[in-house]
Amino acid sequence: xxxRIGIEVSIALADAVGLCDVDVVAAYPITPQTHxxxxxxxxxxxxxxxxxxxPVESEHSAMSACIGSSAAxxxxxxxxxxxxxxxxxxxxxIASAMRLPIVMAVANRxxxxxxxxxxxxxxxxxxxxxxxxxxxxENGQEAVDLSILAFRIAEDQGISLPVQVNxxxxxxxxxxxxxxxxxxxxxxxxxxxxxxxxxxxxxxPITMGPVGMPDVFTEARKAQDEALKSSKPAIQAIFDLxxxxxxxxxxxxxxxxxxxxxxxxVAMGSIAQTAMTAxxxxxxxxxxxxxxxxxxxxxxxxxxxxxxxRGAKNLVLLxxxxxxxxxxxxxxxxxxxxxxxxxxxxxPKVGNFLVGLxxxxxxxQNFEEMVERVxxxxxxxxxxxxxxxxxx
Amino acid sequence: xxxxxxxxxxxQGAVTSAELTALAAIxxxxxxxxxxxxGPERRGAPVMAFVRVSEAPIVTREKVYEPDIVIVLxxxxxxxxxxxxxxxxxxxxxxxxxKSVEQxxxxxxxxxxxxxxxASKIAMETMRVPITNTTMLGxxxxxxxxxxxxxxxxxxxxxxxxxxxxxxxxCSRAYQETKVVEE
Numbered sequence: 001x002x003x004r005i006g007i008e009v010s011i012a013l014a015d016a017v018g019l020c021d022v023d024v025v026a027a028y029p030i031t032p033q034t035h036x037x038x039x040x041x042x043x044x045x046x047x048x049x050x051x052x053x054x055p056v057e058s059e060h061s062a063m064s065a066c067i068g069s070s071a072a073x074x075x076x077x078x079x080x081x082x083x084x085x086x087x088x089x090x091x092x093x094i095a096s097a098m099r100l101p102i103v104m105a106v107a108n109r110x111x112x113x114x115x116x117x118x119x120x121x122x123x124x125x126x127x128x129x130x131x132x133x134x135x136x137x138e139n140g141q142e143a144v145d146l147s148i149l150a151f152r153i154a155e156d157q158g159i160s161l162p163v164q165v166n167x168x169x170x171x172x173x174x175x176x177x178x179x180x181x182x183x184x185x186x187x188x189x190x191x192x193x194x195x196x197x198x199x200x201x202x203x204x205p206i207t208m209g210p211v212g213m214p215d216v217f218t219e220a221r222k223a224q225d226e227a228l229k230s231s232k233p234a235i236q237a238i239f240d241l242x243x244x245x246x247x248x249x250x251x252x253x254x255x256x257x258x259x260x261x262x263x264x265x266v267a268m269g270s271i272a273q274t275a276m277t278a279x280x281x282x283x284x285x286x287x288x289x290x291x292x293x294x295x296x297x298x299x300x301x302x303x304x305x306x307x308x309x310r311g312a313k314n315l316v317l318l319x320x321x322x323x324x325x326x327x328x329x330x331x332x333x334x335x336x337x338x339x340x341x342x343x344x345x346x347x348p349k350v351g352n353f354l355v356g357l358x359x360x361x362x363x364x365q366n367f368e369e370m371v372e373r374v375x376x377x378x379x380x381x382x383x384x385x386x387x388x389x390x391x392x
Numbered sequence: 393x394x395x396x397x398x399x400x401x402x403x404q405g406a407v408t409s410a411e412l413t414a415l416a417a418i419x420x421x422x423x424x425x426x427x428x429x430x431g432p433e434r435r436g437a438p439v440m441a442f443v444r445v446s447e448a449p450i451v452t453r454e455k456v457y458e459p460d461i462v463i464v465l466x467x468x469x470x471x472x473x474x475x476x477x478x479x480x481x482x483x484x485x486x487x488x489x490x491k492s493v494e495q496x497x498x499x500x501x502x503x504x505x506x507x508x509x510x511a512s513k514i515a516m517e518t519m520r521v522p523i524t525n526t527t528m529l530g531x532x533x534x535x536x537x538x539x540x541x542x543x544x545x546x547x548x549x550x551x552x553x554x555x556x557x558x559x560x561x562x563c564s565r566a567y568q569e570t571k572v573v574e575e
Contacts, residue, residue: 006418006547008411032430118430170430171453176411177425178418270453277452359430363454 118359405525
């Protein structure tokens with residue numbers, strides 16, 4: 001039976017990865033991901049986890065080792081963030097193109113400069129186009145559940161893609177909170193042993209990741225795109241299986257009080273929690289506000305998001321990153337949503353706000369201000385995006 | 393929901409105090425969050441740590457701006473930090489000090505309700521170290537009753553192993569000796 005415990009989220013995530021009976025962990029420590037990797041190293045060193053811990057000299061080597069071990073058929077995990085992700089990223093494209101079901105936890109952190117170790121979604125967005133599945137957690141329970149789910153999704157033979165589990169650095173990774181920790185036996189029941197579609201085997205040699213000349217490259221890319229496309233319904237089906245066993249239901253897009261909402265916030269990650277408390281306060285004053293929370297960013301659940309916000313007059317779209325597009329188009333999350341709205345002939349009033357950069361707190365008050373800003377603005381008055389909380 | 397802010401210096405265990413409080417509350421079936429002021433850690437520098445305790449699930453990730461309780465592990469911090477900043481109306485400041493409440497008020501200008509305990513002395517006498525984290529938790533329980541003192545036993549045991557008993561003794565003694573000034 002699952003047990004309710006108080007635990008730091010990083011440690012809980014590492015324990016969950018251990019309970020998934022991972023075979024290889026290759027990782028390099030970087031703040032605020034450090035506790036995840038340290039604890040896994042500890043579990044291996046103390047004999048609690050029968051796995052190979054590869055203490056590599058860089059994130060580039062970490063992902064290289066992960067690619068090798070996953071290709072050989074080993075259940076493989078790594079974790080990084082920020083500059084570490086940037087250094088590793090070259091290999092991330094290769095992991096997805098080779099359809100290797102590696103799981104990686106990203107303790108989301110800003111990318112320098114200025115040097116900043118605190119939370120935003122710069123690394124999450126940096127990873128957006130690498131062909132990985134991206135899952136987003138909002139609290140410790142979700143970080144644990146999504147880590148278990150990540151292996152099940154990645155290793156599903158119909159999917160066979162690498163999966164990122166994102167958790168906000170510090171604001172989640174370093175918080176002690178209560179959660180239900182499943183037992184090894186329960187996880188074993190949910191997560192069958194890793195059976196790769198193809199694997200490197202000296203007895204039956206194959207080549208993985210060879211050169212792709214112009215006559216096959218487009219076909220290879222289309223095949224990879226199809227894999228990510230068809231993963232969307234499969235991810236929801238696996239979420240439903242998880243709900244059956246563990247009683248916690250995840251969806252590609254999760255909503256809170258959107259049914260009759262005139263204004264809907266769309267957010268991702270731990271600030272969505274704060275938003276829900278702000279929504280309760282606004283609702284108590286008769287303001288019909290709700291929120292759609294993006295649980296899966298890649299593959300992007302455009303249809304589900306459009307459904308969630310269809311009835312709203314006003315949208316408050318949040319990005320935790322600066323996109324540097326020159327000022328005339330919105331941030332990356334808002335762009336995806338606007339594109340989906342356009343494709344569905346919907347034209348609500350939209351405000352896009354860049355919030356919570358490099359560890360800047362996003363408060364309940366901030367949510368109320370952003371909702372007020374959009375609801376009181378005249379159509380056409382809102383810019384492509386705005387920074388909030390800026391000293392000028 | 394009760395929100396608590398701990399002030400200490402790096403190495404004195406303010407973060408541990410916050411963690412133990414949350415773990416004790418969670419052990420009672422309550423909901424809690426404990427977190428440090430995020431960033432690099434430096435021994436001796438002023439640090440803060442935060443706790444939320446609630447009967448209902450905690451659905452927020454913003455920082456603690458208006459604590460109900462402030463706990464000061466190191467008396468020298470009063471000279472350099474306004475420990476009352478943001479304190480809720482009716483909130484309490486719990487101080488580690490060898491001085492009387494009147495003297496503290498005169499020297500620091502603190503206006504809030506105060507509770508005092510000579511945690512440094514208790515820690516030295518029971519554990520022979522000037523680390524006051526578990527000692528100050530005894531004072532916290534005396535002042536607020538947000539957790540039961542017995543609920544600290546298990547988290548302290550798991551954190552401190554062979555020196556858990558001494559820590560629990562320091563905690564219990566502080567519980568006895570804390571003076572609360574009602575105003």
